[in-house]
Amino acid sequence: MTISRRALLAAVPVALATPRLAFAQAGAGRVVIIGGGFGGASAARFARDRFPALDITLIERSQTFTTCPYGNLVLAGRRTVESITFGYDRLAARGVRVVHQSVTAVDPAGRRVRLADGTDVPYDRLVMSPGIDLRWGAIEGYDEAASARMPHGWIPSLQPITLLARQLQEMPDGGTFVMAIPDNPFRCPPGPYERISMVAEYLKQAKPRSKLIALDAKNGFSKQPLFQDAWEELYPGIVEWRGASSDGRVMRVHPATMEVETEFGEKVKGAVVNVIPPQMAARIARDAGLANQSGWCPVKPATFESAQVEGIWVLGDATIAAPMPKSGFAASSHAKHAIACIAASLAGRAPPAATFFNTCYSHVGPDYGISIVGVYRPGPTSLVEVEGSGGISPRNATMSPQRRREHRHLEALYADGWYESITNEMFG
Ligand SMILES: Cc1cc2nc3c(=O)[nH]c(=O)nc-3n(C[C@H](O)[C@H](O)[C@H](O)COP(=O)(O)OP(=O)(O)OC[C@H]3O[C@@H](n4cnc5c(N)ncnc54)[C@H](O)[C@@H]3O)c2cc1C
Structure with missing residues (x-):
C-alpha cells in the first residue's frame, strides 16, 4: 500500500x-x-x-x-x-x-x-x-437553561458530552435527532459533521428507524464532499443535511416543545435536539x-x-x-x-x-x-x-x-x- x-x-x-x-x-x-x-x-x-x-x-x-x-x-x-x-x-x-x-x-x-x-x-x-464561550441568546431562546434540554456538547467543562449521549440512548427507535450548526467562525469546523457521522453510526446499529436532520447556517462546510460521500455510502436514508439556502439556519428554539424554528418559520421537532450555538473568545x-x-x-x-x-x-x-x-x-x-x-x-x-x-x-x-x-x-x-x-x-x-x-x-x-x-x- x-x-x-x-x-x-x-x-x-x-x-x-x-x-x-x-x-x-x-x-x-x-x-x-x-x-x-x-x-x-x-x-x-x-x-x-x-x-x-x-x-x-x-x-x-x-x-x-x-x-x-x-x-x-x-x-x-x-x-x-x-x-x-x-x-x-x-x-x-x-x-x-x-x-x-x-x-x-x-x-x-x-x-x-x-x-x-x-x-x-x-x-x-x-x-x-x-x-471559547457560547453566545447565549444569539439563537433566540437558547440560554443556559435551554441547553439542559437541548444540549450543545461543545465545551466539556460547561456540559459533559454524556448529557447528549444519554439523551441519544434514551431516544425511541423512530425518533428524530435534530442538530443546529452555526455559521463560521466556530470551534472545530469539521466537528459538527464528525458528530453527524458518529450519531448516524449509533442510529444505524441501535435505532435503525431513526433519522438525523442537520440544519446548518452555512451553505458549505469542511471536507463536505468526503462527508457526504460517506453518509451516502454508510448511512443511506438516515442523514439529511440542509444548508442556509435550503432554510437550514435556526433562528429560535422552543425547548418546551423540543422544536427549532428556521429563518422562514418552519418548526422542526426532535426527540433529541443538539444546538451548537455561535461562539466567541x-x-x-x-x-x-x-x-x-x-x-x-x-x-x-x-x-x-x-x-x-x-x-x-x-x-x-x-x-x-x-x-x-x-x-x-x-x-x-x-x-x-x-x-x-x-x-x-x-x-x-x-x-x-x-x-x-x-x-x-x-x-x-x-x-x-x-x-x-x-x-x-x-x-x-x-x-x-x-x-x-x-x-x-x-x-x-x-x-x-x-x-x-x-x-x-x-x-x-x-x-x-x-x-x-x-x-x-x-x-x-
Ligand atoms: C466535538 C469537537 C471535536 C473536536 N475534534 C477535534 C479534533 O479532532 N482535532 C482537533 O485538532 N481539534 C478538535 N476540536 C477542537 C479543539 O477542541 C479546540 O480547538 C481546542 O480545544 C482549542 O484549544 P484552546 O487551548 O484554545 O482551548 P481549550 O482546549 O478549550 O482550553 C481552554 C482552557 O482554559 C481554561 N480557562 C478558561 N478561562 C479560564 C480562566 N478564567 N481561568 C482559568 N482557566 C480558564 C478552560 O477551563 C480550559 O481548560 C474539537 C472540538 C469539538 C467541540
Missing part, C-alpha cells in the same frame, strides 16, 4: 510538527499561562522541555481536562468520557507550577493576573489560551481587552502576540488565525511558536521564523477516517496557507473499493495516533 505525501504529512507525530526554532540559550523569566487545554498545556510542556531557564506557571480552573476531540466517539459508544479525560500531575512532576484557580482579571500594565481567591500572580510574559480574553468587536482576538501573525495588548500572547480558538481553523492541533502549533518567541524576547533576540501546521482528522464510520492538512506562514496582516502544502483525503470515486477501504482505514489509524501523541505531549 502506498501513502501519499499529504497522508505522510498528516501522520507526522505532533512532537515533530513544531515550528523551526533556533534553540539558542534562552533568557530567564516568569511565564504565566492561562488555560490548561490544547494551547495552554502544549505551551507549558514545550516551554518546560525546551527552555529550562523559564519559570512556568499554568493556571487552569478545572482539576481535569476532558478533550473535545474524541468526544463525538462517546456518542457512537466507541469511547468513554474517562478515556478522554486527563489530569495535570505529570505536567507538575515535570516542573510546571500548576495552579487550579480561575483567573478573574488581567493587569497588563502591572504585569500580573488576579485569581478567584484574591491572589495576584506576577509575570514577565503572559500566554492566554482560554478557549472566552470571557477572560474579552475582559482583558484582547478581543475586537467580532468577539475574537486579533494577533500578530508572525508571533501570536496580541495585536491589542503588548506582552500577552494569545493562542488557540480565542484568536483570529484564519485561514487556520480553530482546532486543538492548531492551538498546539501556535503554542510552540509563541513560547519560542517569548524565549527569544526574554533573551533580547528577534523572534524565530514561523511555520504553523494543522491536520483535522474526522472519524466517519468504523475504520473510516478522513483528514484535511494545512501549512501556514505569516503574511503582513494574517496567516497565509502555503500553496500546495496540504490537501484533503481523496474522494471515493477516485479509488477502487479495495484501495478506498485501505485508505480510510489508514486515516482512522492516523487519527488515533494523533490523539494519543498530542494528549501524551500535553499530559504525559
